[in-house]
Amino acid sequence: MPARHHVWLLLAAVGLVGCGDDEGTRADGAVADAALVDAGGPRDAAADADFTAPMLLSETGLYSDIASKTLAADVTAFAPRWQLWSDGAAKQRWYRLPPGTHIDSSDMDQWRFPVGTQFWKEFARGGRRVETRLLQKIGPGEDWFMVSFAWNPGETEAMAVPGGVVDDPGHDDIPQQSECFDCHAPVRLASVVIGFSALQLDDATRAGGSPLAALVAAGQLTAPPTGGSATTPYFPLPAGDAATRDALGYLHANCGNCHNAGSDVKFAVDLELRLGLPLTAWSSSAAVRTAVDVVNQTAAPPPGASAIIEPGMPGASALYLRLTSEDPVFRMPPLARELADPVGGEAVRAWIAGMTPTP
Ligand code: HEC
Ligand code: HEC
Structure with missing residues (x-):
């Protein structure tokens, strides 16, 4: 396994920490090179040409204004009904599908997403953001880019940490890229996306109605399930x-x-x-x-x-x-x-x- 590093020490060395004017600018040199490591297996050359690994969270399109935490207009929040325990972290999740695309739901247990799909998951501890993870589909099959971004102490920007961070503030570490693949990998589960699934979203007890029903109503599934609604499950437990x-x-x-x-x-x-x-x-x-x-x-x-x-x-x-x-x-x-x-x-x-x- 590649050695991990204390990222904020490195960021301090390249002048990104704590000085407002520098934040939001791309760091050159060793840290930037490290962030371009792709965690995927064999890559599609055309996708490689199109895809530039984001170095900063503000470059991924999650926020229209990261300073005020204003989300981009085409990003949607979601939550699976049963969640992964992460040492008590408070989590928020969002996704974006490229305009006009659909989720292939022909296998209702293993959805497939169009190239360009993005998922984010934010981890906060003690009321402060620690990391935001990104899954971005960059090629056909199950070719996904995965990395976590570590927030700076002022929470004005988060920086890609492909090598992970040991002992981030609070509990547990930020996983390095290879560790994303321990859980998000086709050899483990055919769909690399784990928590955004029919079963996890078919929750008709939600205040705003079933998230699965909202996807069906928006015409976002290629093979929509039938028999459910915002207040009735499609697949009753x-x-x-x-x-x-x-x-x-x-x-x-x-x-x-x-x-x-x-x-x-x-x-x-x-x-x-x-x-x-x-x-x-x-x-x-x-x-x-x-x-x-x-x-x-x-x-x-x-x-x-x-x-x-x-x-x-x-x-x-x-x-x-x-x-x-x-x-x-x-x-x-x-x-x-x-x-x-x-x-x-x-x-x-x-x-x-x-x-x-x-x-
Ligand atoms: C990242 C993949 C991964 C996840 C997630 C995972 N496991 Fe495992 N699990 C393994 C592997 C690999 C082994 C075999 C190595 C070992 O025994 O530690 C294993 C072994 C086990 C065993 C031992 C079986 C035996 O023969 O004694 C049990 C029980 C188990 N897991 C339960 C769980 C439970 C419960 C969860 C969820 C709370 C879980 N696992 C989540 C990968 C995983
Ligand atoms: C121990 C297994 C595990 C590891 C390691 C892991 N994840 Fe996840 N991840 C999950 C599970 C399970 C879910 C769905 C449940 C939830 O979100 O509570 C999930 C959800 C996500 C989501 C929301 C989309 C989805 O698949 O539901 C993103 C984005 C994500 N993870 C990114 C990452 C990235 C990037 C890494 C590496 C830095 C990573 N994860 C490491 C298990 C893991």
């Missing part, structure tokens, strides 16, 4: 059993991008924690099938674990112990968090505790 719903939703969002049927992780761990559509009954979901119905032996048990899930016994279940572990050897997800999520941990504990123990 199985009725009842709130404990199972909360646990499986949490595992879908936090684990399903690595632990699913099509992932390379499946070769090492026979565990599927991603929900697929339609959802007929929780008992027939892949998570229940692979983690509960079979006595799933653990290859690398944390202390106390005797199986992936021991029905009725969270404390003997590797899945619960790893989800709540802060030990880098065992914690899941293995990267991009340092602290355990008290809410998600409790949802999974309650789900396992409510199962009938195997005699």
Whole structure:
């Protein structure tokens, strides 16, 4: 893995930190070169010619005025109903589709986005912006540019940090580009975009109405689902059993991008924690099938674990112990968090505790 660096020391060295007039200008030299590293696999030459990696967040088109945090008019906010735990960071997310384009929804579980699509995710801790991550589709197939931008102390600009930042203010680090690919990669999940999906947006309980219904109404899907509306889900969740719903939703969002049927992780761990559509009954979901119905032996048990899930016994279940572990050897997800999520941990504990123990 490439060495990480303390980016603000480097930025200070090139004169970008703390002096208002310099902020917003492009830095030349070593830092700029480093930011042009592309995280993708083999690249399309034509796309390469068209695409210039942004160095500053203000160059990505998220804001029309970054100083006042005024968003560009064609950027839309969204939030998945179940979210990734990031050591308690407050997150905001936005996207932009190129004008006149559509999302290919022919596979409702794996949407494909047009070239030029952008997604951003902002992380704030203690009321101040720390980083904003960018996914930008730059070529056919699943060719995406990925990088995080670290905000300066005055929050007037954020600078690409392809090498990541260790110990950003607050908890956890800003991932380097190769770490984006640990989670956002076709070998893990066919769609590189994880949280902007039919299941995650089909939330008819939202104050403003279902985000999926808004996409359908705007004609943005090539194969729109039917039967739902702003206040009625297109893919209703199985009725009842709130404990199972909360646990499986949490595992879908936090684990399903690595632990699913099509992932390379499946070769090492026979565990599927991603929900697929339609959802007929929780008992027939892949998570229940692979983690509960079979006595799933653990290859690398944390202390106390005797199986992936021991029905009725969270404390003997590797899945619960790893989800709540802060030990880098065992914690899941293995990267991009340092602290355990008290809410998600409790949802999974309650789900396992409510199962009938195997005699
Ligand atoms: C531990 C796995 C993990 C790592 C590492 C990771 N992400 Fe994500 N990312 C997710 C998950 C899961 C979601 C969707 C859930 C959510 O947003 O709460 C997501 C959402 C996003 C989104 C919103 C669009 C979408 O896919 O839903 C962007 C943008 C994004 N990530 C960018 C990045 C970038 C850039 C990096 C590297 C600097 C990165 N991520 C590293 C797991 C990860
Ligand atoms: C970035 C990809 C990634 C994410 C996200 C991820 N895992 Fe894992 N997981 C792995 C890999 C790789 C292994 C195998 C290596 C190991 O055992 O640590 C693994 C192993 C495991 C094991 C051990 C299986 C055994 O045989 O003992 C469990 C349990 C597990 N993961 C649960 C989870 C849970 C729960 C989540 C979400 C909270 C999660 N994982 C998220 C990649 C991931």
